Structure formats: structure tokens, C-alpha cells
Amino acid sequence: MNILPGLQPIVADLTDRFGRRIEGVFPVRPDEIYFHTAMELVPGFCAQLCRKWNARLVSLFADDARKPDGVFHLYYVLALDAAHGFFILRVPVPPEQPWFTSLTNALPAVNWQEREIQDLFGLRLEGHPNPRRCALHDDWPEVYPLRKDFDLKTVFPPFKGERHKFRKVEGEGVFQVPVGPVHAGIIEPGHFLFSVAGEPVLYLQIRLFYTHKGTEKLFENIPVTHGVCLAESISGDSSFAHATAFCHAVERAASVEVPPRARAVRTVCLELERLYNHIADIGAIATDVAFVVANAHAMRLKEQVLRLNEQLTGNRLLRGMAALGGVRFNWDAGQINLLSRFLSELRPQFDSLVEMVQESSSTRDRLETTGILKPGIACDLGVTGIAGRASGCDHDLRRDFPHAAYDQVKFNVPGYREGDVLRRMQVRIDEVREALAIIGQLVDKFPEGPIRVKVPALAPGTVALGYVEGWRGEIFHWIRAAENNRLARCKVKDPSLQNWPAMSEAILGNIIPDFPVINKSFNLSYSGTDR
Amino acid sequence: MFDILRKSLAAGIVTEAGPTATPGLARCVGRGRPEIDFANWKDARPAVAACPTGALACVDRGGIRTVRLDLGKCTFCGLCAEADASVRMTHACELTAMRREDLKVTAKYELGPDGTHRKLLAPPRSTLDSQVSSLDALGTKLKERLDKVLGRSLHIREVDAGSCNGCEVEIVGLNSPVYDIERFGIHFVASPRHADMLLVTGPVSRNMELALRKTYDATPAPRLVVAVGACGCSGGIFGANYASLGGVDKVIPVDVYIPGCPPNPHALLHGILTAIGRLPGKA
Numbered sequence: 001m002n003i004l005p006g007l008q009p010i011v012a013d014l015t016d017r018f019g020r021r022i023e024g025v026f027p028v029r030p031d032e033i034y035f036h037t038a039m040e041l042v043p044g045f046c047a048q049l050c051r052k053w054n055a056r057l058v059s060l061f062a063d064d065a066r067k068p069d070g071v072f073h074l075y076y077v078l079a080l081d082a083a084h085g086f087f088i089l090r091v092p093v094p095p096e097q098p099w100f101t102s103l104t105n106a107l108p109a110v111n112w113q114e115r116e117i118q119d120l121f122g123l124r125l126e127g128h129p130n131p132r133r134c135a136l137h138d139d140w141p142e143v144y145p146l147r148k149d150f151d152l153k154t155v156f157p158p159f160k161g162e163r164h165k166f167r168k169v170e171g172e173g174v175f176q177v178p179v180g181p182v183h184a185g186i187i188e189p190g191h192f193l194f195s196v197a198g199e200p201v202l203y204l205q206i207r208l209f210y211t212h213k214g215t216e217k218l219f220e221n222i223p224v225t226h227g228v229c230l231a232e233s234i235s236g237d238s239s240f241a242h243a244t245a246f247c248h249a250v251e252r253a254a255s256v257e258v259p260p261r262a263r264a265v266r267t268v269c270l271e272l273e274r275l276y277n278h279i280a281d282i283g284a285i286a287t288d289v290a291f292v293v294a295n296a297h298a299m300r301l302k303e304q305v306l307r308l309n310e311q312l313t314g315n316r317l318l319r320g321m322a323a324l325g326g327v328r329f330n331w332d333a334g335q336i337n338l339l340s341r342f343l344s345e346l347r348p349q350f351d352s353l354v355e356m357v358q359e360s361s362s363t364r365d366r367l368e369t370t371g372i373l374k375p376g377i378a379c380d381l382g383v384t385g386i387a388g389r390a391s392g393c394d395h396d397l398r399r400d401f402p403h404a405a406y407d408q409v410k411f412n413v414p415g416y417r418e419g420d421v422l423r424r425m426q427v428r429i430d431e432v433r434e435a436l437a438i439i440g441q442l443v444d445k446f447p448e449g450p451i452r453v454k455v456p457a458l459a460p461g462t463v464a465l466g467y468v469e470g471w472r473g474e475i476f477h478w479i480r481a482a483e484n485n486r487l488a489r490c491k492v493k494d495p496s497l498q499n500w501p502a503m504s505e506a507i508l509g510n511i512i513p514d515f516p517v518i519n520k521s522f523n524l525s526y527s528g529t530d531r
Numbered sequence: 532m533f534d535i536l537r538k539s540l541a542a543g544i545v546t547e548a549g550p551t552a553t554p555g556l557a558r559c560v561g562r563g564r565p566e567i568d569f570a571n572w573k574d575a576r577p578a579v580a581a582c583p584t585g586a587l588a589c590v591d592r593g594g595i596r597t598v599r600l601d602l603g604k605c606t607f608c609g610l611c612a613e614a615d616a617s618v619r620m621t622h623a624c625e626l627t628a629m630r631r632e633d634l635k636v637t638a639k640y641e642l643g644p645d646g647t648h649r650k651l652l653a654p655p656r657s658t659l660d661s662q663v664s665s666l667d668a669l670g671t672k673l674k675e676r677l678d679k680v681l682g683r684s685l686h687i688r689e690v691d692a693g694s695c696n697g698c699e700v701e702i703v704g705l706n707s708p709v710y711d712i713e714r715f716g717i718h719f720v721a722s723p724r725h726a727d728m729l730l731v732t733g734p735v736s737r738n739m740e741l742a743l744r745k746t747y748d749a750t751p752a753p754r755l756v757v758a759v760g761a762c763g764c765s766g767g768i769f770g771a772n773y774a775s776l777g778g779v780d781k782v783i784p785v786d787v788y789i790p791g792c793p794p795n796p797h798a799l800l801h802g803i804l805t806a807i808g809r810l811p812g813k814a
Contacts (some may be wrong), residue, residue, distance in 0.1 A: 154773045184721035186689045211693040214774040229583035236697025299707035309559040
């Protein structure tokens with residue numbers, strides 16, 4: 001197996017430095033290199049990669065491999081954006097010593113992911129600053145759902161365990177405001193506890209996983225083909241992105257090359273998903289500062305995109321379009337014409353909406369310097385996607401790890417450093433324009449040919465990382481194949497899981513009435529986080 | 532200010548009056564419920580194997596096969612139609628039912644030795660009618676009902692009990708100028724204490740069970756509960772598992788079921804209308 005030329009010096013540096021303590025280097029794919037090693041090497045290994053080679057720890061998860069290998073495995077996925085590759089560290093955790101060392105103090109980006117492993121696998125965290133439960137709420141019995149000896153269909157009798165203990169914030173004039181899980185708007189459930197002194201927020205505690213519905217366990221119990229449909233339901237507004245990330249993982253595992261036309265269709269659909277969500281968010285941000293007229297226009301445009309989606313894929317949220325080895329439905333000349341006509345009609349309407357929002361000084365006044373997420377904090381927390389790009393984290397998988405047909409089109413990745421609500425909205429405005437340009441470039445030279453190739457059954461034990469830059473940020477799906485074309489593990493990483501802790505930072509010093517607009521400017525997925 | 536006014540006037544009225552008033556904007560051009568040619572169906576197994584949610588299921592016993600199509604579980608993905616020519620995807624999406632049972636269609640076949648259907652024993656029976664009425668007519672009908680039952684207004688509290696957010700994307704759309712649900716006197720409110728109706732999405736995750744119960748208890752009677760989407764009706768693709776209870780009616784009584792994944796705004800409005808007819812002793 002070969003390794004991408006850009007990755008070779010990095011591999012050489014690591015083997016030089018850590019020598020025999022690395023038990024093996026396995027280039028499973030030229031851009032996906034696995035390092036097998038022991039727990040004690042992890043902090044040093046990650047530090048070396050992050051400091052010297054500018055790597056980012058993008059995902060951390062566990063896998064119950066007791067059946068084939070007699071141990072649990074932890075996987076640390078590091079992205080090397082400049083070298084366009086992923087280094088994945090595999091570490092065994094013996095079942096008789098079920099604990100692992102926390103990296104949170106050095107790398108705050110893994111905080112929630114480590115706690116999730118503790119909850120779902122029963123591997124105890126050592127040295128974590130806040131090792132409380134997150135995925136399973138405090139009242140759950142002691143169970144570890146992602147272990148292989150736990151049955152998906154387990155039915156618990158009604159349980160009444162502990163109540164969650166929030167941290168106390170005390171002082172003269174300090175009081176706490178609890179909100180949720182059932183919110184005032186039509187949004188997903190989560191609980192926020194604000195501690196305020198007068199108007200400014202001193203501290204925000206976020207409690208999520210209300211929508212945890214066993215998705216990752218369910219992936220292990222269904223055929224791979226049905227996994228595409230399940231992936232569509234991970235986060236409803238990112239149906240196509242999640243389903244495509246899943247397909248990408250399976251296709252990489254099966255070493256299947258997706259035909260050019262299917263890549264182009266995927267790219268168009270990913271950008272359509274970006275379009276309707278970004279437009280809706282621009283309107284929603286305007287609503288949250290009481291500029292409802294702008295929202296009415298945004299909703300009108302969003303509806304137009306949803307109807308186009310329906311004409312192109314048979315579903316308003318692009319469901320049913322993703323397929324292993326390509327896409328499900330081909331587009332005829334009429335549909336491509338429709339797409340191209342739509343672009344020219346949407347562009348001036350969108351410009352008019354943007355003008356309306358940007359020329360309103362009272363709107364700008366509410367958005368500028370509100371909810372600032374500083375670049376340093378954003379970088380430490382590994383913030384991705386829109387929120388990252390508004391706070392100086394210049395990452396975009398479309399540019400650095402071109403998937404679908406992103407290597408065939410030219411586009412800019414917007415970037416700002418101010419990190420306020422205005423810039424998060426500006427990133428969306430820029431990206432809508434880029435999305436229109438990307439679709440325009442593809443429509444002009446839409447590739448001919450087949451839209452789908454057959455994906456053979458996966459060889460048991462094959463591992464693969466699939467990824468897509470969704471509209472919110474980077475989505476990863478990691479799979480390990482089992483017998484009979486099923487999966488032994490499917491790890492789903494939504495960008496929201498990474499970005500939620502940043503919300504607690506961005507709200508500090510702001511007033512509670514600005515929380516809705518700050519929250520909307522991130523617009524994170526609860527279901528994608530909770531799964 | 533004048534600029535905003537000018538732009539709004541330029542956009543014109545986008546609110547949908549009905550399908551005929553806006554040619555080119557068909558009500559549902561996408562996939563709706565599947566339709567099965569039961570009389571000529573030779574073998575249910577390929578379509579059943581293709582179904583990701585178990586909406587299509589069959590049981591063989593003593594040479595008899597019972598096939599069941601459950602629209603409360605169906606996501607209209609169309610994989611069954613791809614696997615079997617006897618299944619066809621329609622555009623029908625307004626499929627509200629008052630009873631969970633009404634969403635199920637069952638047929639029985641006598642089996643041949645190779646497992647194919649020899650004879651249709653019990654023809655399918657479905658009480659579900661997919662009414663197709665214009666949005667405007669629907670809205671007017673709804674308004675008349677509302678006038679009678681609730682004194683001109685219906686207040687809805689939306690509760691996400693573990694949904695993927697797909698249903699929310701469409702429910703939010705009801706407030707857009709295109710569907711403008713407020714013109715019928717229907718408002719989404721911030722608290723269950725102000726609500727006449729709970730619009731519940733999601734399969735009800737274990738972590739949301741208590742919150743849903745409390746929200747229901749906080750809603751003053753008479754109250755209506757509408758289960759939205761495949762997940763709300765039956766648990767959908769998630770079904771029942773350690774973290775999901777498998778549908779809203781596992782936790783609180785449901786008056787009306789709106790299938791779809793997600794149901795589009797037309798289907799939602801149709802369901803809300805149906806629910807109004809359920810208020811006790813009135814209408």
C-alpha cells in the first residue's frame with residue numbers, strides 16, 4: 001500500500017520519534033493511515049502531530065472489538081488539512097482494565113466525546129475535569145448500550161434514578177434561569193441553565209442528548225443498504241450530507257469509485273441543502289432581532305428551494321436520493337434546465353434579501369459584537385463549519401479533502417476573525433453565493449454517463465472513514481464491516497457535537513434576550529449531537 | 532423603510548390559494564404513499580426485504596402469507612417500488628388517520644410451493660381515504676370548524692420528542708408566507724399552558740419521555756394530540772429500542788396521526804383539520 005507523498009515525511013517523523021512504541025503503521029488507504037499503539041503514547045503522539053504538523057483531532061470514539069481481538073479499541077482521528085490525509089490512532093483497552101486517560105485538559109475539543117464513550121461503553125475516564133454523564137441521563141441504570149453483549153431491543157422498566165445536579169453559581173444578586181427541554185419556538189429539545197447577575201450571563205450550562213435514540217447501535221442491526229435511510233434521519237436538515245458521508249465510508253471500504261455524473265449530482269444536492277438551510281438561517285437571525293419582514297422573504301426563498309428539491313429528487317428534504325455507489329435518480333435535460341433557470345431566478349431575489357438585511361442599521365447594531373467567539377477559544381474547542389470560519393478556523397473539507405465533485409469546481413471559503421453573530425451570518429451569505437456559483441459551474445458542463453455502480457459486499461473487518469462538508473460543518477462516518485454485509489460499528493460524528501461547547505463561551509457577558517439570536521447564528525443540530 | 536415596502540410589493544402575494552391558482556406549482560410532485568397491485572402481486576418478499584423501516588412486512592403460516600403495509604411506518608422512500616414492479620409510488624401525501632389501525636393495509640395470500648402467491652385470499656381493506664382538496668378549501672373548512680369549536684382560534688404547542696428535525700423544518704414552513712397558517716386563526720404558542728393542541732414529533736426518546744408527559748399534563752383540557760411523521764406515528768425507522776419508545780401513543784393518548792417522512796405542509800394542515808373534528812361533544 002502506498003501513502004500520499006505529502007504524508008510520508010510526517011509518518012517518517014513519527015516513526016523516528018516514537019520508534020518501536022508504535023506497534024504498526026497501516027496505510028489502509030493512501031490518505032487514511034492507522035497507527036496501532038498503547039494508551040501512554042497517545043498524549044505525546046497527539047501533541048507532536050498538533051504542534052508540529054498542525055493536525056486537528058476531529059473525532060474520538062470507541063469500538064467493542066472483544067469478539068475478534070479480545071479488547072475494546074479507542075480511535076483518535078487526526079486531520080492533516082495541509083497534507084490532505086487522516087492519521088488514525090488505534091489504542092487497545094483491555095476489558096479487565098476498563099479505563100482510559102482523558103486528553104481533555106490538553107485538548108478541550110474531546111471533552112464531550114470522551115464522556116460519551118464512558119456512558120455508552122462503560123470505559124471509565126481517568127483525569128477528566130468533568131466526568132459526569134452526558135449521553136445517558138443521570139436517571140439511567142448502569143448499562144453500556146454500545147457493548148456487543150447489550151441488546152438493541154432491551155426494554156427497561158420505568159426507572160427513577162438520580163436527578164442531574166447542575167453546578168451552583170453563587171454570589172450577591174446571582175440567579176439562575178432554566179430553559180427547556182421543551183422550548184418556546186419550534187426547535188429541538190435541550191436544556192439550558194443560565195446563571196446571571198443583573199442582565200449579563202455569567203455562566204451557561206448546556207444539557208443535551210434528549211433526542212438520543214440509539215442510532216449508532218441501530219446501524220449494527222440492519223443491512224448496509226438500509227443504513228443509507230437511517231443516515232438520512234440522523235439530522236433532518238442534513239439528510240443528504242449524512243447519507244452521503246455514510247455512502248462515502250462504505251464506498252471507501254469496498255474500494256468503489258463513484259462515476260463522475262453521480263459525483264456532480266451529489267455536489268449539486270449538497271449545495272442545495274446548504275442553500276435552503278443558510279437562507280432559512282439568515283431569515284431566522286433577522287426574526288430574532290425583530291426584523292420579521294426579512295424572514296418572510298427568506299421563508300419564501302427557502303420554500304422555492306424545497307420545491308426544487310422535490311422536483312429533482314422526489315423529496316423536499318432530498319431524502320431517498322443518496323445511494324451506495326452513486327445516486328438513485330438520474331436527471332434528464334429538462335431537470336438540469338430547471339436547475340439552471342432556478343439559479344438565475346434565485347440570485348437577484350437573494351441579493352435583494354441580503355440588501356434588505358445589510359442596509360438595516362438597527363439589525364446590524366444588534367448583530368455586531370453580539371455573541372463573540374474568539375479565534376483562540378474556537379481553535380481550542382475544534383470548532384468547525386460556519387461558526388469556525390467566522391472565528392478564524394479556516395477549515396473546509398470541500399477544499400482540503402475534495403469529495404463528490406468539489407475538485408472539479410472553483411470556489412472560495414469565506415473567513416472572518418471577529419466571531420460575532422454578524423460574521424456567522426456573513427459566512428452564510430458568502431456561502432450561498434458560492435453555492436450558486438458551484439451549481440452554475442456544474443450545470444454548464446454536467447458529466448454524462450452512469451449515475452451508479454454496484455457496491456460489492458464488504459469484507460468483514462474492513463474499516464473506512466467517510467466524510468462530507470455539510471452545511472453546518474464537517475461530518476464523519478466511520479465503519480467497521482461485519483459478516484453478511486452488515487456493520488460491526490458505525491460511528492457518526494456531526495459537527496454540532498464539536499460546536500456546542502463553544503456556545504457556552506460565546507454567550508458569556510451577553511444578555512439572555514440575545515441568546516436566541518446567538519443560538520440561531522450557530523444553529524446546531526440536537527439530533528445530530530444526541531443520535 | 533420605503534425600500535423594504537417596495538421589495539415586499541414587488542414580491543407580490545406568494546400565499547398559496549390552491550393548486551389551480553399557481554400553475555406549475557403542483558401540490559406534491561414527489562413521492563407519496565406506495566400503492567400495491569394486490570390482485571396481481573406474485574411475491575411480496577423482494578419488496579419486504581427492500582423496506583428499511585418494516586412498513587412492509589409479511590408472515591407465512593400454514594401455506595398462507597399475511598402481508599401488511601403500514602403507512603404509519605412508511606417513509607415513502609420508494610425502495611419497495613424499485614424492487615418490485617407491483618408496487619408503485621403515488622403522489623398522495625395527505626394521509627391523516629384518526630386511528631392507528633387505519634394506516635395499516637393487510638392482505639392474505641395462499642402460497643405456492645416456491646413461496647410465490649397462488650391466490651389472493653382476503654383482499655386488502657383500507658379505511659384511509661387520501662382526500663385531495665385545495666389548500667384554500669381546506670383552510671376555509673378548518674376555519675368554520677374552529678369558529679364553532681374554539682371560538683375562532685386554535686393554539687398549537689409543538690413538542691419535539693426526539694425527532695431528527697426534519698418534521699420541524701416543515702412545521703416551521705406553515706408559518707411562512709406561502710402557507711401562512713395564521714390566516715386560518717391557527718397560532719403556534721410558546722407554552723403548553725396556552726395550547727389547545729400538542730403537535731408531537733419524534734419516536735419519543737427515553738430522555739424525552741418525562742418532558743412529554745409533563746407537557747401533556749400542563750396542557751389544559753380539552754386538548755388534542757397530533758402525532759406527526761413516521762416516527763411520531765410508530766417510531767419510524769428507529770422503531771422501539773433501548774432509547775426510543777416507538778411512537779407518541781406509547782406515552783400519551785393520540786387523537787390524530789399524520790404519516791410522512793416528513794409530512795409536507797399540506798399534509799400537516801390536513802391532519803390539523805382532521806384533529807379539530809375530534810373535540811368531544813362539539814362540531
